[in-house]
Amino acid sequence: xxxxxxxxxxxxxxxxxxxxxxxxxxxxxxxxxxxxxxxxxxxxxxxxxxxxxxxxxxxxxxxxxxxxxxxxxxxxxxxxxxxxxxxxxxxxxxxxxxxxxxxxxxxxxxxxxxxxxxxxxxxxxxxxxxxxxxxxxxxxxxxxxxxxxxxxxxxxxxxxxxxxxxxxxxxxxxxxxxxxxxxxxxxxxxxx
Amino acid sequence: xxxxxxxxxxxxxxxxxxxxxxxxxxxxxxxxxxxxxxxxxxxxxxxxxxxxxxxxxxxxxxxxxxxxxxxxxxxxxxxxxxxxxxxxxxxxxxxxxxxxxxx
Numbered sequence: 001x002x003x004x005x006x007x008x009x010x011x012x013x014x015x016x017x018x019x020x021x022x023x024x025x026x027x028x029x030x031x032x033x034x035x036x037x038x039x040x041x042x043x044x045x046x047x048x049x050x051x052x053x054x055x056x057x058x059x060x061x062x063x064x065x066x067x068x069x070x071x072x073x074x075x076x077x078x079x080x081x082x083x084x085x086x087x088x089x090x091x092x093x094x095x096x097x098x099x100x101x102x103x104x105x106x107x108x109x110x111x112x113x114x115x116x117x118x119x120x121x122x123x124x125x126x127x128x129x130x131x132x133x134x135x136x137x138x139x140x141x142x143x144x145x146x147x148x149x150x151x152x153x154x155x156x157x158x159x160x161x162x163x164x165x166x167x168x169x170x171x172x173x174x175x176x177x178x179x180x181x182x183x184x185x186x187x188x189x190x191x192x
Numbered sequence: 193x194x195x196x197x198x199x200x201x202x203x204x205x206x207x208x209x210x211x212x213x214x215x216x217x218x219x220x221x222x223x224x225x226x227x228x229x230x231x232x233x234x235x236x237x238x239x240x241x242x243x244x245x246x247x248x249x250x251x252x253x254x255x256x257x258x259x260x261x262x263x264x265x266x267x268x269x270x271x272x273x274x275x276x277x278x279x280x281x282x283x284x285x286x287x288x289x290x291x292x293x294x295x
Binding site: 013 | 193194195196197198199200201202204205206207208209210211212213215216217218219221222224225226228229232235236239240242243244245246248249251254255257258259261262263264265266267268269270272273274275276277279280285287288
């Protein structure tokens with residue numbers, strides 16, 4: 001493995017680990033942006049330039065910013081005083097270490113993976129466009145439909161209900177006192 | 193160690209980091225961040241196999257990563273919308289304080 005690739009991998013891993021450990025969510029989201037940039041650099045060094053730039057565009061440009069906006073909208077930008085871990089965090093950590101051990105053992109003990117250093121493929125954006133428009137045009141259209149559905153769904157889920165149209169809590173808060181008052185009056189009359 | 197093995201080990205480590213974050217942190221947004229990291233690790237696996245595989249000119253792994261990124265973007269948008277909706281109802285975004293289905 002070349003030295004630049006190794007440095008990129010170490011920086012990316014450190015950023016990912018820090019993003020998972022930091023208590024403040026805004027700092028965590030910023031470290032996540034660094035981690036995504038590192039992954040994009042790894043793609044660039046693996047001769048997948050188009051995927052690398054897409055990674056920067058989608059992850060650093062959209063998802064990291066979306067996460068920061070969600071942090072601000074849920075007003076959890078300040079550092080929490082209480083514990084940031086769940087009650088079963090130790091079991092989760094053990095399971096994740098086991099997952100890494102199994103994956104790493106499988107990678108290191110496979111003789112298929114150890115073979116060969118393939119020559120670098122030369123892929124231009126024109127090739128990608130050709131394949132996307134001919135062979136993979138149906139999956140592309142399905143992805144477009146799914147993105148539209150996901151966007152509409154996200155808007156509907158996060159939509160703030162107007163106080164007038166939101167009938168359920170109002171009727172329940174108004175009806176329960178009326179019912180209890182009438183029951184109280186009926187009880188009083190029964191006692192008399 | 194061949195470059196393919198290096199990339200696979202790195203993505204395994206990235207996956208384990210994301211998984212640890214998703215199962216140990218309380219905050220819902222951090223759980224989504226962990227899921228994004230796991231998806232990125234899977235994408236890196238696909239790109240590594242495409243780059244060091246026998247037929248890189250077929251572009252299968254490459255195109256798969258592009259579609260997987262679109263899916264991840266949709267997942268992030270819907271997930272964060274759910275977090276915001278839960279915060280509006282419950283005034284919390286810690287996952288262990290959201291215990292009941294009834295809003």
